[in-house]
Amino acid sequence: WGTSCSVTAASLAPTPCLAHGAQPWAWLQFSQSGQPKDYALPNASWSQGMLNLYNEFVEKSKDGTWKRIPSYRLMLPLLTPEHPCPFTHPDLMKLEGEKMSKDTRLFLRSLDEEGLGFEYVMFLNPSEKRMVTVYQPGPYLEGHPGFAHGGSTAAIIDSTIGGCAIFVAGRVMTANLSIDFKNPIPLGSVVLVDGKVNRMEGRKVFLSCQVWSADGQTLHAEATALFIHKPVG
Numbered sequence: 001w002g003t004s005c006s007v008t009a010a011s012l013a014p015t016p017c018l019a020h021g022a023q024p025w026a027w028l029q030f031s032q033s034g035q036p037k038d039y040a041l042p043n044a045s046w047s048q049g050m051l052n053l054y055n056e057f058v059e060k061s062k063d064g065t066w067k068r069i070p071s072y073r074l075m076l077p078l079l080t081p082e083h084p085c086p087f088t089h090p091d092l093m094k095l096e097g098e099k100m101s102k103d104t105r106l107f108l109r110s111l112d113e114e115g116l117g118f119e120y121v122m123f124l125n126p127s128e129k130r131m132v133t134v135y136q137p138g139p140y141l142e143g144h145p146g147f148a149h150g151g152s153t154a155a156i157i158d159s160t161i162g163g164c165a166i167f168v169a170g171r172v173m174t175a176n177l178s179i180d181f182k183n184p185i186p187l188g189s190v191v192l193v194d195g196k197v198n199r200m201e202g203r204k205v206f207l208s209c210q211v212w213s214a215d216g217q218t219l220h221a222e223a224t225a226l227f228i229h230k231p232v233g
């Protein structure tokens with residue numbers, strides 16, 4: 001899962017499901033060519049602060065407590081009964097790539113140039129049902145001068161806890177997201193988006209999330225959310 005790791009079907013193999021026959025690999029996304037480029041690896045735009053936090057979680061991942069989540073331009077279509085586990089197919093990357101629409105991109109991976117938009121890497125802690133995102137908002141996410149637009153903060157929160165909810169429940173949609181914005185996030189700074197599942201009731205997954213500065217001194221935002229499980233088919 002480190003920086004030198006090449007992405008193979010084996011390295012992306014799913015972790016055990018937690019509930020509802022969850023398919024934790026369902027969030028994997030593939031590039032339009034079918035050859036995946038993993039965007040959740042360091043690039044030249046990452047600040048030293050971003051690299052430091054990334055390395056901290058890579059270190060924590062060595063004993064399996066945390067897992068880095070690869071990130072591609074597109075989200076893998078949610079799995080069908082015919083393809084319950086795509087990792088068993090040797091031509092996975094190509095097949096899934098060809099199934100994708102050619103004209104869409106995942107919102108958070110919509111910009112080509114490194115560093116201008118959302119730079120982020122997610123780490124999942126399966127036993128804690130917790131997802132943290134190391135996040136560096138770029139200059140094209142501006143709201144008030146010099147600060148990230150609140151909508152961009154909502155998007156990174158939604159994706160962080162969305163990933164967490166997918167892990168526990170499989171296919172989910174955001175039904176409700178409530179955010180208290182506490183302190184503005186400077187563009188180019190590094191923050192930690194820390195989300196977790198609090199409880200599940202039937203199809204409902206309740207989560208909470210906090211956005212902290214990298215030094216842990218500033219709470220930028222906190223949120224609660226409800227995701228609803230939508231069974232495939």
Ligand SMILES: CCCCCCCCCC(=O)SCCNC(=O)CCNC(=O)[C@H](O)C(C)(C)COP(=O)(O)OP(=O)(O)OC[C@H]1O[C@@H](n2cnc3c(N)ncnc32)[C@H](O)[C@@H]1OP(=O)(O)O
Nearest residue numbers: 027069122158159160162163173174175176204226228230
């Ligand atoms: C690693 C990368 C991961 C990337 C993750 C990306 C995550 C991105 C997530 C998104 O942005 S999703 C896009 C934004 N969300 C939507 O567009 C959802 C639009 N809404 C819907 O599709 C439906 O309203 C919804 C799926 C949320 C629910 O419809 P359903 O028909 O499946 O459920 P229903 O309305 O029967 O409600 C089920 C239960 O949830 C409750 N519920 C539904 N919406 C609620 C709400 N908004 N607030 C509170 N409770 C709600 C509802 O009262 C009910 O409770 P009970 O079972 O106790 O009766």
